[in-house]
Amino acid sequence: MKHGKRYREVVKKIEPQKAYAIEEAVDLVKKTASVKFVESVDIAVRLGVDPRKADQMVRGTVSLPNGTGKEVRVLVLAKPPKDEEAKAAGADHVGLEEYIEKIKGGWTDVDVVIATPDLMSEVGKLGKILGPRGLMPNPKSGTVTNDIGAAVKEVKAGKIEFRVDKAGVVHATVGKSNFENQQLVENIKAFLSTIQRLKPPSAKGQYIKSVHLSSTMGPGVSIDRTTVSAAA
Numbered sequence: 001m002k003h004g005k006r007y008r009e010v011v012k013k014i015e016p017q018k019a020y021a022i023e024e025a026v027d028l029v030k031k032t033a034s035v036k037f038v039e040s041v042d043i044a045v046r047l048g049v050d051p052r053k054a055d056q057m058v059r060g061t062v063s064l065p066n067g068t069g070k071e072v073r074v075l076v077l078a079k080p081p082k083d084e085e086a087k088a089a090g091a092d093h094v095g096l097e098e099y100i101e102k103i104k105g106g107w108t109d110v111d112v113v114i115a116t117p118d119l120m121s122e123v124g125k126l127g128k129i130l131g132p133r134g135l136m137p138n139p140k141s142g143t144v145t146n147d148i149g150a151a152v153k154e155v156k157a158g159k160i161e162f163r164v165d166k167a168g169v170v171h172a173t174v175g176k177s178n179f180e181n182q183q184l185v186e187n188i189k190a191f192l193s194t195i196q197r198l199k200p201p202s203a204k205g206q207y208i209k210s211v212h213l214s215s216t217m218g219p220g221v222s223i224d225r226t227t228v229s230a231a232a
Helices: 005-013 022-032 082-089 097-104 117-133 148-157 181-197 225-231
Strands: 040-047 059-063 074-077 093-095 112-115 159-163 169-176 208-215
Touching: 005 022, 022 181, 022 208, 040 181, 059 181, 074 082, 074 097, 074 148, 082 093, 082 148, 093 097, 097 117, 112 117, 112 148, 148 159, 159 169, 169 181, 181 208, 181 225, 208 225
Parallel strands: 074 093, 074 112
Antiparallel strands: 040 169, 040 208, 059 159
């Protein structure tokens, strides 16, 4: 893949083969985020797990202390009076039958879908549409709950869901390039601490194999795994 002049210039700021402390990596990523829009800051953690095995599937949620910097669009599928609770908490879309029909028609213009447990027999029928997009409500991620108000507020405040992919890598957005350095550091440490806590008992050998940080259009910066252990 050929890179443009801007990319070739910013990549010179990063020492090849060097792994940086979290604070150093954040500083470099902010310096290499040089396009005209505010870039997201993304993290990729390669784990020593076999995602094909059910007991080594790493997935969970974490509430980032400083949010993601992104406006999260939330759909709540609920009946009265839970629908009013969702509206009061700031959900962008609230309803039931009309949204179920819209989703069946292909509409998925939201970032998170939350539903009450009593509706999962109906919501489950939407799995083929919502599942591949990572939008299917799930009790483990807190998106199937009777405490609708709290769930909406948590998501709006920066709660994110993640899961290891087929290659054994967990990807997540941990902020924006215009965040203060310390805000990004705090978010990254909260994320890595959660990853560490979710280590499957059956995972043998080195659990966290590598960690890379990057902006949307910038090069990856390797994070020293010893600072990852300290973050936890």
